[in-house]
Amino acid sequence: MNYFEKIRHLYGIPENENFGLEESEIIALEKRLNIELPVTLRKYYLTLGSHEALNYAYNRLLRHEKVWVSQDGYLMFYEENQGVVSWGIKKEDLLLPDPPVYGNYSNDEANPDWHLEFPLEACLLMLAVYNGVLGGLLFNGNCLDAVGPEVVNYIKDNWQELEDISSSSQRIYTRDYAEMISLSFDKDQNCSGIFIGTNDRDRFNNMLDHLDIDWFYLSTEDMDDEDDDEEEEDE
Incomplete structure (x- = not known):
């Protein structure tokens, strides 16, 4: 199974069921920030991005209108439920299909504490697991x-x-x-x-x-x- 199949299997989401955002919402996000989403993140938003238990049971996938770019150049797309930790991708890595994800373990944007996590596909599975065992x-x-x-x-x-x-x-x-x-x-x-x-x-x-x-x-x-x-x- 690939990472998307593992997430679907864990949450009992059939392959033929779509819980994604509209293409127009993704386009609006990209235009607003003047970026292109990595292929993996775009696919996730378009197929699983609106599934409540998977994405919002505890920590939060940022909704398309809430995705933002930090002052030090990270595309921020996910946050811990109290906002203490957030996850992002360096702007220079956005054209990679499966870029590395970094976690900021400081809620002070002026003094970030970045740590390399995992490649994006693996990180999405990790976040799905955390949400799952915490209520999803x-x-x-x-x-x-x-x-x-x-x-x-x-x-x-x-x-x-x-x-x-x-x-x-x-x-x-x-x-x-x-x-x-x-x-x-x-x-x-x-x-x-x-x-x-x-x-x-x-x-x-x-x-x-x-x-x-x-x-x-x-x-x-x-x-x-x-x-x-x-x-x-x-x-």
């Missing part, structure tokens, strides 16, 4: 506390690490691009958090059965509460 996928959970080495080793042995979208501080694992695990690591490489997500309840239950974690949040608990409320209303 129907079944998701997290624990923002230390995760024991035995759990980390179990994950390493039973899920595939996606090295093309992993870093020393955030490692991502999958089974069949249908379930995702993201592990956070501190500077001493101790696991300091875990995020999981899938659109399949059986897969989710299986993950919970095999991961010995004191979860901070599980989406199924919200679902169960909603079911209880509906039953009370029916009585």
Whole structure:
């Protein structure tokens, strides 16, 4: 599968379904900024750019009228939900079909803190995973506390690490691009958090059965509460 197919598979988006912007909106964006979008980013906007769960569950793909160019020459197209981190592409790289993406880890435009992330296709998958485990996928959970080495080793042995979208501080694992695990690591490489997500309840239950974690949040608990409320209303 290519990166677009992996994203569609993870979110259950059929190949024949389009969740994109209108061509006219992309043209308006390019005219407004006097740029041409990279082929990959243009394709993403035109096919998946308006899918709510994928692009707006937590972090945000910038809508076409919100895309902007920073004062130091980056095309800014994605931002963290609180605006602390944002992602962009150098203007001189825009003609590359799959240019490198940089993350600015400062919300002060005058003093940016740029870090090289991944090529654009891989970065879009990474951002899709982050949004998925943080609410974009129907079944998701997290624990923002230390995760024991035995759990980390179990994950390493039973899920595939996606090295093309992993870093020393955030490692991502999958089974069949249908379930995702993201592990956070501190500077001493101790696991300091875990995020999981899938659109399949059986897969989710299986993950919970095999991961010995004191979860901070599980989406199924919200679902169960909603079911209880509906039953009370029916009585």
